[in-house]
Amino acid sequence: MDPLDAARFSLADFHVSDTDDPLVPPADFTEWRKASTWGTSMYERSLLGGAVPRTSVEAEGLRRNVINLASYNYLGMTKHPETTAAAKAAIDAYGTGACGSPILSGMTDLHRGLEKQIATFLGRENAMLFNSGFGGALGALEAILRKGDIAIVDNKAHLCIVDGAKLSGAQLLMFDHNKAEALDTILKKTTGKRRIVVVEGIYSMDGDVADLPAILEVTERHGVGLMIDEAHSILTMGATGQGVGEHFGVEQRIALKYATFSKAFAATGSFVSGKTNLLDYMRYYANPYGFSCALPPSVVASASKALEVATRDDVLRKRLWENSTYFRRQLVGLGLDIGESTTQVVPIVIGPNRPMLYMLSYAMLAKGLFMAPVDFPSVPEEQVRFRCSVTAAHTRADLDEALNIIESTIVRALKGTNKLRPADEARAAAATVAAHPGS
């Protein structure tokens, strides 16, 4: 297979294996991996410094200084002096690991403290911590759904939700992204069953926001509870950072809130927050909680400090909103397609041209910009894209330099295609780009 031939295939083509031994991967996958190294080497890149706006990555064996638009360090917490000091102090006091699952080996008072801190912050009865983001949503759904139940999920929701619903044995039904009428249709057809509806706050590949007022009107009319994944919106949306629920003034109408510590908290792990009796049940039936080691104390301490810093005032949130609004306006002004993004998660849609996506990744890296390509099947085949993560820690100079690189690579490559608006249209469109919805 030659490299250009390899570009015709994606991961979706190798899911079904033709080998008779599961320990032997499909031969055509191995061949494709070799032939497509030029593209797939853009993934799992080695960072040679922190996940901060200006960092270094390894590229073809060399250190390359880059502007980083690939990391979720939304509020700049990964190297915030207070979060790093808290992590160091926790290591000194508690050591490196929790050394056992919460059920059998317990957890530190730091863990208990963070549970309380989150519940208080969200005005909810209780919270419980998971050692992984993915495992938190998966475990929560696995814990509460049973065969015969139905999980009704937005069709752009994250795989951790889809996998959790599947693992539980419940029926999984998807509704058209953010369409309350489509949800209504499914709810009308599935009466008489135990059901839950699951949506995200900010959608991770598109950067748009759940239409919670419309969705809640439907779920409440049908008497069905809502779970929300606020991975990208916790601390970044709402006047005090509670998320999209707070932004729309509907926080207390959401039955179960889930969010990760891997984005604005710049740590790892996740939490769910809701009623004490529900969480009490979940602690015993969520296997990723009961049968997996608790978070390291240092991670808990840094997450707790991040929450304290982010809710002390709204300085970082405001900076994030200003940066994201600026960046989106400039991209649209360049004629680029940023889909429905109204937040700090900003896609640049390239279209169906997969080789172009990877060639542009190389070109941008060579000029000093690190932005991850997102390919099918993570996004629709005709909408492969780059996904940019804007943070409060980026300076205007960082964003302007990134925009210059984008102009000299992506904009140049898309000239003459329908993925680039003509200059006069682009100028008009930029003027209509809304400010970050949190502002």
Ligand SMILES: Cc1ncc(COP(=O)(O)O)c(C=O)c1O
């Ligand atoms: C919407 C959403 N939910 C959950 C997760 C899982 O989080 P984590 O990376 O912390 O495991 C992600 C990961 O990016 C996500 O985007």
